[in-house]
Amino acid sequence: MIAPVPDEILTDSKEVLFRHIRFSLLHDGQPQSLAFVPLPKDKNFLSVDRGSMMTPRESYGLFTDNGFDCARVYGISVGEFADEKIICRSDPLPSSDAMPRANPAHAVADFSPHTTSQQKLIAKRLKRRALSRGCLYIAV
Amino acid sequence: MIYSVEMALAALRKAYELASEAPPALRPVSARAVSFPNLALPPAGEGSNASEFRDTLTKIERRLAEDVDRWLAQMVDIRLAMTRSTREIFALNPAWPPLDRAPLDKIISQYDAGDKARERVIRSLENEIARIPPDVAVRSVGDVEFFRASVIRVIGLLEKEKNARLQLCDFFSGLRDEAARVRAPVEIVQGVNIEGYKALLMDNARRCIQRIAEIAALPEGWHEGAISKIGIRAIEIAYELVAKRPDLTGLFYIYPTFSGGIVFEFEIGGWDLSVEIASAGGIELYGVKANDEEVLEPLSFFDLGPSLMKHINDRTGAGRDLN
Numbered sequence: 220m221i222a223p224v225p226d227e228i229l230t231d232s233k234e235v236l237f238r239h240i241r242f243s244l245l246h247d248g249q250p251q252s253l254a255f256v257p258l259p260k261d262k263n264f265l266s267v268d269r270g271s272m273m274t275p276r277e278s279y280g281l282f283t284d285n286g287f288d289c290a291r292v293y294g295i296s297v298g299e300f301a302d303e304k305i306i307c308r309s310d311p312l313p314s315s316d317a318m319p320r321a322n323p324a325h326a327v328a329d330f331s332p333h334t335t336s337q338q339k340l341i342a343k344r345l346k347r348r349a350l351s352r353g354c355l356y357i358a359v
Numbered sequence: 360m361i362y363s364v365e366m367a368l369a370a371l372r373k374a375y376e377l378a379s380e381a382p383p384a385l386r387p388v389s390a391r392a393v394s395f396p397n398l399a400l401p402p403a404g405e406g407s408n409a410s411e412f413r414d415t416l417t418k419i420e421r422r423l424a425e426d427v428d429r430w431l432a433q434m435v436d437i438r439l440a441m442t443r444s445t446r447e448i449f450a451l452n453p454a455w456p457p458l459d460r461a462p463l464d465k466i467i468s469q470y471d472a473g474d475k476a477r478e479r480v481i482r483s484l485e486n487e488i489a490r491i492p493p494d495v496a497v498r499s500v501g502d503v504e505f506f507r508a509s510v511i512r513v514i515g516l517l518e519k520e521k522n523a524r525l526q527l528c529d530f531f532s533g534l535r536d537e538a539a540r541v542r543a544p545v546e547i548v549q550g551v552n553i554e555g556y557k558a559l560l561m562d563n564a565r566r567c568i569q570r571i572a573e574i575a576a577l578p579e580g581w582h583e584g585a586i587s588k589i590g591i592r593a594i595e596i597a598y599e600l601v602a603k604r605p606d607l608t609g610l611f612y613i614y615p616t617f618s619g620g621i622v623f624e625f626e627i628g629g630w631d632l633s634v635e636i637a638s639a640g641g642i643e644l645y646g647v648k649a650n651d652e653e654v655l656e657p658l659s660f661f662d663l664g665p666s667l668m669k670h671i672n673d674r675t676g677a678g679r680d681l682n
Contacts, residue, residue, distance in 0.1 A: 241582065243577065243581060243614075243615060244615075246613055246614060247439055248435060248436055248439035249439070249612045249624075251612070252624060252633065253616060253617065253622065258582070258583075258586075258617050259617060259618070260583075274421065274425045275425065275428060275429070276425065276428050287583075292432075336645070336657045339633070339635075339645055339657060340645060340646075340647055340654050340656070343633070343646065343647045344647055347631065347647075347649065353429065353432065353433045354433060354435070354436055355429050356428045356429070357428075357431065357432035357435055359431075
C-alpha cells in the first residue's frame with residue numbers, strides 16, 4: 220500500500236469514502252441525515268475512510284477497535300461530495316493513547332463553505348445518495 | 360390514500376431485482392462458469408511464483424468478502440423497508456382489487472432459481488477441493504494447500520450468503536401470506552378498512568412513542584461524550600407531534616440531534632422533510648425534494664400550530680383525509 224500524503228486533495232471522483240453510523244443514529248435501520256454532516260465539535264470537517272485503501276469491513280474493524288460504536292457503514296463518493304461543493308482531503312491519523320490503532324486511510328470532507336442551515340439540506344441529499352448506493356457493511 | 364397495490368408490488372419487484380442481483384464475482388449462473396482456473400490464476404512454471412499465485416487468490420477472496428458483506432447489509436435493509444411499506448399498504452384498503460398472488464409467486468420462484476444456481480456453484484467449488492485442478496496440481500505443495508484453504512473460505516462465504524438469501528425468501532413468502540390474510544373482508548367506510556386503519560395507526564404511534572422514550576433515555580454525553588442530554592421540552596413536543604399527526608406516524612424516522620433536540624424525518628409527496636425540535640422547544644421545518652433541486656430552507660416555528668401543519672400539508676398533501 221502506498222503511504223497517503225497528508226492534506227492531499229482527493230481527485231478520483233469515483234473513490235467511495237466510508238462513513239460510520241452509530242447505533243443511536245439509526246431508527247428501524249434508517250440512518251439519520253445529520254450523520255452525514257460534521258458534529259459541532261468537528262469544526263466543519265466530516266470524518267471518512269478512503270475506499271481506495273480499505274474495505275468497508277476493515278474500516279468498521281478499525282473504527283470499533285479504536286473504541287467507537289458503529290452499526291453500519293455507508294459510502295459517498297468524492298464526486299458526490301464535489302457536487303455539493305465539498306472538497307475531500309486525506310488526513311491519515313497516527314496512533315495515540317486515545318486511538319490505539321493508526322488510521323492511514325482517514326480523510327475529511329470540508330463543509331466549511333456552507334452555513335449550518337445549508338449543511339442540513341446537504342445532509343439530506345448526501346444521505347439519499349448513500350442509501351441509493353446501499354449499506355456497505357452492517358454490524359452483526 | 361396515496362398508495363396502491365401496484366406500488367407495493369413494484370416495490371417488491373425492485374427489492375427482488377436487487378436481491379437476485381449477483382455480486383460481480385458470482386454473476387455466472389452456470390456452475391461450470393465459476394471455478395478458480397477461470398479466474399486468471401498465474402500459470403505454474405517459469406515466470407510464475409508463489410507470491411503472485413497467492414496474491415491473486417487473496418484478491419479474489421477479498422473481493423468476494425466485500426460483495427458478501429454489502430449484500431448481507433442490503434438484505435437487512437430490504438426486510439426493514441418491506442416491513443414498513445408493504446404491510447401498511449396491504450392493510451389499509453380492502454376496496455382495492457383482489458390481491459394478485461401470481462407476480463409474487465413468480466418473483467419468489469425466480470429467487471428460488473437463483474438459490475439453486477448458487478447451490479451449484481458451491482458444489483462445483485467443493486469438487487475443486489476434491490480434485491485439485493491440473494494447473495494448480497503442478498504447483499508446489501505449499502501452493503496447493505494455500506489453494507485448498509482459500510477455496511474452503513470462499514465456500515464459507517457463499518454458504519453464508521445463500522443462507523441469508525433463503526431467510527429473506529422465507530420472509531417474502533410470509534409477507535405474501537400475511538398480505539392475503541389482512542385483506543379479508545372487514546368493515547369498510549368510504550373505501551377504507553376502518554379496523555385495519557385504526558390498528559395500523561395504533562401500531563405506528565406505539566413505534567414512535569417507543570422511539571421517543573429511547574431517545575429521552577439517552578444519557579449525558581451520549582455521543583462521544585460531547586452531546587448534552589435531550590431537553591425535556593423537546594421530548595414533550597415530540598410526543599405532541601405523534602398525537603397531532605397520527606396519519607404521518609408510519610412515515611416518521613425519529614432521531615436525537617447533537618444539540619439535545621429531536622428530529623422527525625419523513626418522506627412523502629416527493630419531499631424529504633425534517634421537523635427538528637430544539638432542546639428548548641423551538642421548531643424548524645426543512646427539506647429537499649427527491650429527484651429535484653427544489654429545497655425548503657429551514658422555517659422556524661414556536662409550536663406545532665396550524666402554520667407549521669399548513670406548510671407540511673401544502674408540500675405533501677398529507678392529512679387531507681383526516682382534515
